[in-house]
Amino acid sequence: MFLNQENLYSLPAKKNKLSFIFRLFMVLLIVTFVIFYQNISLNTSNTAYAEETIIPILAYHNFTTKESSSYKINIVEFEKQMDYLATHNYSVISLSELLKGLRDSQLPPKPIVITIDDGFKSTYTLAYPVLKKYNFPATLFIYTNFIEKNNGSLTWEEIREMTKNNIEIGSHTLSHCNLLKYKKNENYETYLARIRREIFLSKEILESKIGSKVKFFxxxxxxxxxxxxNLVIQAGYEGIVNANSMNNTLNAHPFSLNRQIIFGQSSFNSFIQVLNQRPFNISQIFPYDGIIENNQFIKIGAILEGDNYDVKTLSMKLGGAKVKFDFNPKNREISFTPDSLKPLIKKSYIVNITALDKNSQHQRKISWLITIK
Ligand SMILES: [Zn+2]
Structure with missing residues (x-):
């Protein structure tokens, strides 16, 4: 048998060429489709992420022209942060505007609130000029015993001047005491009378000194x-801020507003991370926020709803220290139970649970307070 080599090879070669082109076409079609589809799903999930309105409330303390430390931020760094908010179209609003916005379910795009605690002189000498430059409102939380105490503290005159320029004043008690702690020889009645004074009298003093209503604590x-x-609510305050380091949503309650403490030594990148952080969707936390608990072995955790977070990146901290947690993928319960040899010590713990968002790589976080008595 003699077969024409050309025939033998050229025909299938032609066929091969055709099927190669066809296959290439199909592959390209599939690739295009996959890219297109991924883009759609990526876009929608990113949009969904962006559409979740979050309201960071930033908390600062002291400012310096020297090097930053934990509760003291270098003023150039602070200005850089304020500049970022201005150039990235954040709507810096006051706490009053936030409360009104939450009531009416109407907030400007990218809302954010600035607060400054304690009443350091640098609030007036360093931070206030920067806030004025950007026309940003802010709320100062002042403990009244500190005012005019030494040259590191604000004067009433400075406070009054600031209130005329977009600055609101809130109470931070009289003496900056830990309201959970009993003093020596105190019983429940005397303790209660003392903390009541801290909450009620500080409001009265501030109101008489600045001549307007003090709405926040x-x-x-x-x-x-x-x-x-409850005492704070009884005193007539309209809003309360805590130090649970997560952002607020449109469902935020005026008496449980979370704040992000901006530490002096943390990086600019972590500041931006804070702005983009979203809460987890949760159906339950245990034990409840603010609890005073006797059991030093209590199980602590949450039920995380949805699947918008990356399970591999889950992390849980108690009072700033990482703990070994259990995660049940079936009911999405994350929990920590203290070891029988290592009871929780008698103090307050901020519980933090974090993970990266599946689609955006930003952080999801939930944060609440428990106290072991
Ligand atoms: Zn403070």
Whole structure:
């Protein structure tokens, strides 16, 4: 048998060429489709992420022209942060505007609130000029015993001047005491009378000194319990800020507004991370926020809803220290139970649960306070 080599090879070669082109076409079609589809799903999930309105409330303390430290931020760094908010179209609003916005379910795009605690002189000499430059409102939380105490503290005159220029004043008690702690020889009645004074009298003093209503309260050290919270409400405050380091949503309650403490030594990148951080969708936390608990072995955790977070990046911290947690993928319960040899010590803990968002790589976080008595 003699077969024409040309025939033998050229025909299938032609066929091969055709099927190659066809296959190439199909592959390209599939690739295009996959890219297109991924883009759609990526875009929608990113949009969904962006559409979740979040309201960061930033908390600063002291400012310096020298090097930053934990509660003291270099003023150039602070200005850089304010400039970022201005150039990235954040709507810096006051706490009053936030409360009104939450009531009416109407907030400007990218809302954010600035607060400054304690009443350091540098609030007036360093931060205030920067806030004025950007026309940003802010709320100062002042503990009244500190005012005019030494040359590191604000004067009443400075406070009054600031209130005429977009600055609101809130109470941070009289003495900046931890409202959860009993003094020596105190019983429940004397303790209650003392913390009541801290909450009620500070409001009265501030109101008489600045001549307008004081609507907001900030817990010193972020320490509270249901009893303390009720006293603040009884005193007539309209909003309370804590130090649970997560952002607020449109469902935020005026008496449980979370704040992000901006530490002096943390990086600019972590500042931007804070602005983009979203809360987890949760259906439950245990034990409840603000609890005073006797059981030093209590199970602590949350049920995380949805699947918009990357399970591999889940992390849980108690009072700033990482703990070994359990995660049940079936009911999405994340929890930590203290080891029988290592009970929780008697103090307050901020519980933090974090993970990266699946689609955006920004952080999801939930944060609340428990106290072991
Ligand atoms: Zn403070």
């Amino acid at each position: 900030a817990y010193p050290y972020g320490a509270y319990s249901p009893i303390i919270k």
